[in-house]
Amino acid sequence: MSDQGPSGLEELPAVLPIFPLTGALLLTTGQLPLNVFEPRYMDLVRDVMEGHRVIGIxxxxxPNDPAxxxxxxxIGCAGKICEFSEHPSGIYQITLEGICRFQVQQEIPERTTLYRQVVADYDRFNHDRMPCSGRGIDRNALQAVLKHFLELENEEADWEMLNHLEDDxxxxxxxxxxPFSPAEKQALLEAENVPDRCKLLIDLLTMMMQQSSTNKTLQ
Structure with a gap:
């Protein structure tokens, strides 16, 4: 891969070290903060910090498989470590910036690392690294359902900030x-493009709003 992504990374590794996490969703341009304390993933962070700094989430x-x-x-998403610090307790605190989704072609069966690695195919998701164009999203529908959902949850949003964000x-x-379930987050990850993800996001928020309303009625 030689295209330059939004983070400035010029090359995505064909063999990608992975960090399996239930309920974790990383998408292009998004940032995911992580506390890393398990020895094999501390090894992973140390190794990638010496090279491409890319990890697959x-x-x-x-969910929470004990194996x-x-x-x-x-399908997962590759992210570049854009922030790194070591806590006095010894754990690593990192932030990943989403670059591009990937499809697992195969897992490396014989490896010398404690952490897992896969052969990653990014070709299907090349559009992740391009500016969002073409079909727009229905911001009015999204804002309406998000507003009602937040009201039910007694939460507030910075609408001025949200309105200034690009669609993607x-x-x-x-x-x-x-706060979606792991399966719902996977569905959002696998949505073909941003407009499709927007439609799914509206549907999921609507279902959560209806469920929240029902639960409050039954209480």
């Missing part, structure tokens, strides 16, 4: 921060 198929190396979904930043950021 991917979910186990079964040491659980089965994984076939807005949809990807909301997809990452809203």
């Amino acid at each position: 991917i979910q186990p198929k079964v 040491h190396e659980p089965d994984l979904y076939s 930043n807005l949809i990807n950021s909301l997809s990452m921060i809203c």
Whole structure:
């Protein structure tokens, strides 16, 4: 891969070290903060910091699978470490910036690392690294359902800030921060493009709003 992505990275690694995390969603231009304390993933961070600084975030198929190396979904998102610090307790605090989704072609069966690595194919998601163009999103519909959902949850939003975000930043950021289930987050990750992700986001927020309203009625 030689195209330059939004983070300025010129090359995405064909062999990608992965960090499996239930409920974690990373999308292009989004930022995901992580506390890293497990030895194998501390090894991963140290290794990538010496090179491309890219990690693949991917979910186990079964949420919170206790297996040491659980089965994984076939699609994840590659992110570049844009912030790194070591806490006095010894854990690493990092922030990943989403670059591009990937599809797992195969897992490296024989490796010398404690952490897992996969052969990653980015070609299907080349458009992730291009400015959002073409079909727009229905901002009015999104804002209406988001406003009602936040009212039910007694939360507030910075509407001025949200209204100034580009379509892809807005949809990807909301997809990452809203409290969806692991399966719903995977569906948002796998949405073909930003307009499709927007439609799914509206549907999911509507269902959550209806469920929240029902729960409050029954209380």
